[in-house]
Amino acid sequence: MKPKLTALIIGAGIGGIATAGRLARQGYDVTVIEKNEKPGGRCNQIIRDGHRFDLGPTLFLMPEVFAETYAALGERMEDHLDLRRIDPTYKVYFEDGLQLQLTADIGKMQAQLEQVEKGAFGGFLRYIAEGNQHYKISLEKFVGRNFKSLLEYFSLGNLPLLFRLKALKKHFANTGKFFKDERLKAAFTFQNMYLGLSPYDAPATYSLLQYTELADGVWYPIGGMYRVIETLTAIAEKLGVKFIYNTPVKKLDTDRKRVKGAVLEDERVLSADIFVGNADLPYIYNSLLPDRKTAQKLDQKAYTCSTIMFYWGVDKTYPQIAHHNVFLAGDYKTSFEKIFDEHSLPEEPSFYIHAPARTDRAAAPEGQDTLYVLVPVGHLDPSRTQDWDKMIERARRTVFERLAKEMDVTDLEEHIKFEIVYQPDTWLERFNLQKGAAFGLSHNFWQVGYLRPQNRHNLYKNLYFAGASTHPGTGLPIVLLSAKLTTERILTEVGQYNERQTAQSALTAAQV
Numbered sequence: 001m002k003p004k005l006t007a008l009i010i011g012a013g014i015g016g017i018a019t020a021g022r023l024a025r026q027g028y029d030v031t032v033i034e035k036n037e038k039p040g041g042r043c044n045q046i047i048r049d050g051h052r053f054d055l056g057p058t059l060f061l062m063p064e065v066f067a068e069t070y071a072a073l074g075e076r077m078e079d080h081l082d083l084r085r086i087d088p089t090y091k092v093y094f095e096d097g098l099q100l101q102l103t104a105d106i107g108k109m110q111a112q113l114e115q116v117e118k119g120a121f122g123g124f125l126r127y128i129a130e131g132n133q134h135y136k137i138s139l140e141k142f143v144g145r146n147f148k149s150l151l152e153y154f155s156l157g158n159l160p161l162l163f164r165l166k167a168l169k170k171h172f173a174n175t176g177k178f179f180k181d182e183r184l185k186a187a188f189t190f191q192n193m194y195l196g197l198s199p200y201d202a203p204a205t206y207s208l209l210q211y212t213e214l215a216d217g218v219w220y221p222i223g224g225m226y227r228v229i230e231t232l233t234a235i236a237e238k239l240g241v242k243f244i245y246n247t248p249v250k251k252l253d254t255d256r257k258r259v260k261g262a263v264l265e266d267e268r269v270l271s272a273d274i275f276v277g278n279a280d281l282p283y284i285y286n287s288l289l290p291d292r293k294t295a296q297k298l299d300q301k302a303y304t305c306s307t308i309m310f311y312w313g314v315d316k317t318y319p320q321i322a323h324h325n326v327f328l329a330g331d332y333k334t335s336f337e338k339i340f341d342e343h344s345l346p347e348e349p350s351f352y353i354h355a356p357a358r359t360d361r362a363a364a365p366e367g368q369d370t371l372y373v374l375v376p377v378g379h380l381d382p383s384r385t386q387d388w389d390k391m392i393e394r395a396r397r398t399v400f401e402r403l404a405k406e407m408d409v410t411d412l413e414e415h416i417k418f419e420i421v422y423q424p425d426t427w428l429e430r431f432n433l434q435k436g437a438a439f440g441l442s443h444n445f446w447q448v449g450y451l452r453p454q455n456r457h458n459l460y461k462n463l464y465f466a467g468a469s470t471h472p473g474t475g476l477p478i479v480l481l482s483a484k485l486t487t488e489r490i491l492t493e494v495g496q497y498n499e500r501q502t503a504q505s506a507l508t509a510a511q512v
């Protein structure tokens, strides 16, 4: 019997786990090496004193993409996840006192929008219809497929689609076609922040996010987002994947055309037929591979923002805080300039609060609360003075002040039992995210599709990538698509490679 092909995956983020499971199902002998003590990467959890926090992702979007992954691994998603739809999806708070509840309830949306601006409901319907188009075209023609060349990406068939997707228009400016009120434009563009992007920079294509939230829903798995990781890891193990934790890969040993082995901290070398880098792609080029030129080029690309996170265990509940709450800065535009141009914390920061115990009581002890606060900030930038302690203190004060002003939550500070803080340095140290950019490489026009770093190394033909900083991009469902596309590419190319090897051996044998 032919020996199994071996695959070594560097990183047990959702992209690494899904790729591992898919390859194992295709008969590969797969090992995953993870630097930290458990799987999940950014999709992780913290449990302390009975409080359970999601570390990063809190929004379960595009459930059909998750379902496809479970199915590809021979399972049914509904046997593993108890999903609850969150509706209203968010409460949105504006500096001037306006509140909106984004909901799939069309009647309620109509009443709220018409109160802010006459005719805005019609604009909303047209906006969602455009989002629907963007979603369908993107998924089918750009996000859900591999591109072999620039010509294929900019083919005669694709070019008109790029225009239909408004890929060269800016998202915020494009909402002006649907709404006049600046607050409504903000309410339908802040979602770009999930991709770590400014709506003043993001392509108008991203109205697909609002469409998918309202049409397909925002969901939450009982037990927390980490259920996705726990169940996918267990399924991968059942398929034979071996996970090795607390083991950072120090470097990749290469010859001219291939990666020969992964060198661990203790100098052990693990070899395999193929390698898949799930750790952040710019970090792999920068820290694990020898080629400095490409690493430097990647370093100069645009990166997403970072975040300051507060995880608060609270000895009281605040029912006025909903499952998802968004607080938008009064000076919306300037706040993005501060984050993306100056790599700092805006004077008036926007922020997001997650209170999972509203949907899942077990997330906090009886009568208490588990609060996660995400404040977007600039990524690490050594060319500037970035006083993180000061920024963290200012962010914390802003959260207390706005909660007091807009929700009448005046005593939170006294009821915080413990606080855990994450900041850009933490994202860098814990997960090796280049520049501490929480969402990886940015998704501007020049860094998507074929223009994004590809999922196979140009030179080392047995080194593939799956994860947020390669094609198609960041966000859990998109990274699941990355795992699918990378696996498809491996299966096609390694198949071809073997055929070539066989043909070559036959030729050599004939010549002898």
Ligand SMILES: Cc1cc2nc3c(=O)[nH]c(=O)nc-3n(C[C@H](O)[C@H](O)[C@H](O)COP(=O)(O)OP(=O)(O)OC[C@H]3O[C@@H](n4cnc5c(N)ncnc54)[C@H](O)[C@@H]3O)c2cc1C
Binding pocket: 010, 011, 012, 013, 014, 015, 016, 033, 034, 035, 036, 039, 040, 041, 042, 043, 055, 056, 057, 058, 059, 060, 061, 194, 247, 248, 249, 250, 278, 279, 280, 307, 374, 430, 431, 432, 438, 439, 466, 467, 468, 469, 473, 474, 475, 476, 477, 479
């Ligand atoms: C604060 C925050 C909020 C988010 N919110 C959402 C959301 O609501 N919904 C959503 O869909 N997405 C959200 N995202 C995005 C989502 O979390 C990411 O896109 C996704 O988790 C990335 O997965 P990945 O597998 O590409 O990478 P990662 O999760 O980064 O996994 C890579 C793994 O590689 C490991 N590694 C690194 N270096 C090495 C090494 N040398 N050796 C071995 N292992 C190594 C890391 O420890 C890590 O476990 C959020 C992200 C953040 C940070």
